[in-house]
Amino acid sequence: MAPAVFPASLPLCVCLLLASGLAQAGRLLVVPMDGSHWFTMQMVVEKLIHKGHEVVVVVPEVSWQLGKPLNFAVKTYAVSHTQEDLNREFKIFIDEQWKSQQEGGILPFLDSPAKGFFELLFSHCKSLFNDKKLVEYLKQTSFDAVFLDPFDVCGLTIAKYFSLPSVVFSRGIFCYYLEDAAQCPSPPSYIPRMLSKLTDTMTFKERTQNLLAYMGERAFCHKFFKSAADIASEVLQTPVTMTDLFSPVSIWLLRTDFTxxxxxxxxxxxxYIGGINCHQGKPLSKVHHLSFST
Incomplete structure (x- = not known):
């Protein structure tokens, strides 16, 4: 397998996100995802600001958590849906996600009414780039990197549009885009597909089932993300695929652990940065040892 090719800007991203306070401060564009995704990312963003980095967060006007007062620069853009639309589609998404977990496998989920929630999220990117004033501001501001949650794909499109190094912050990636873009082997004979309920010790029948699920992802995932890829193609003025958007990622920060x-x-x-969202534990109180003699 060919080795991964890292862009020249990779050391810069490492300095921005992982280095100590002695590193030179940089300017970071943050493209978050709403809801529980934001809780963890916000902690990281606040830590970056504490270390002296300049941060600008781009968020839609309609959201659950992103509209709350924040201690850093925020740029908003108008969207074509209401809060009620967001709540309705999210409820459908949750219901379908629960059903897919019961059925096993990601394919039923990809072909379910939950797609409406993703279509709504994907439309954010079109709304953002329709805001010419905001796009011009982002263009004129010399950002060093994009710190993004890939759930709605827009951060990847922004990074590619402005030719900026990108740092993904996520628990995982739908479909096969992580293994393809980061060149991480994931052979279906040994690695179960997402939501398959299989283990890494599979019988021949289970391996066949896992292979079919893998082939199904290859067949259906591009359809699921079609509108996101179409919007990115329109913005970038050239046909792109999801793999084209994920491949330039400089660093993948995954909120999980190898165990x-x-x-x-x-x-x-x-x-792997699993546990980053856990609160720092308090030291145990001193225990006085008492000895009893008989």
């Missing part, structure tokens, strides 16, 4: 994943090789730019 929770099935054994597989990962590339040096894939970094």
């Amino acid at each position: 929770l994943e099935f054994p597989r090789p990962v590339m040096p730019n894939v970094i």
Whole structure:
């Protein structure tokens, strides 16, 4: 397998996100995802600001958590849906996600009414780039990197549009885009597909089932993300695929731990940061040892 090719800007991203306070401060564009995704990312963003980095967060006007007062620069853009639309589609998404977990496998989920929630999220990127004033501001501001949640794909499109190095912050990636873009092998004979309920010790029948699920992802995932890829193609003025958007990612910060994943090789730019959202534990109180003599 060919080694992963890292862009020249990779050391810069490492300095921005992982280095100590002695590193030179940079300017970071943050493209978050709403809801529970934002809780963890916000902690990281606040830590970056504490270390002296300049941060600008781009968010839609309609959201659950992103509209709350924040201690850093925020740029908003109008969207074509209401809060009620967002709540309705999210409820459908939750219901379908529960059903897919019961059925096993990601394919039923990809072909379910939950797609409406994703279509709504994908439309954010079109709304953002329709805001010419905001786009001009982002263009004129010399950002060093994009720190993004890939759930709605827009951060990837922004990074490619402005030719900026990108740092993905996520628990995982739908479909096969992580293994393809980061060149991490995930053979279906040993690595179960998402939501398959299989383990890494599979019978021949289970391996066949896992292979079919893998082939199904290859067949259906591009359809699921079609509108996101179409919007990105319109913005970039050239046809692009989801793999084209994920491939330039400089660093993958995955909110999990290798002990929770099935054994597989990962590339040096894939970094497990599981537990980053856990509160720092308080030291135990002193225990006085008492001895009793008889």
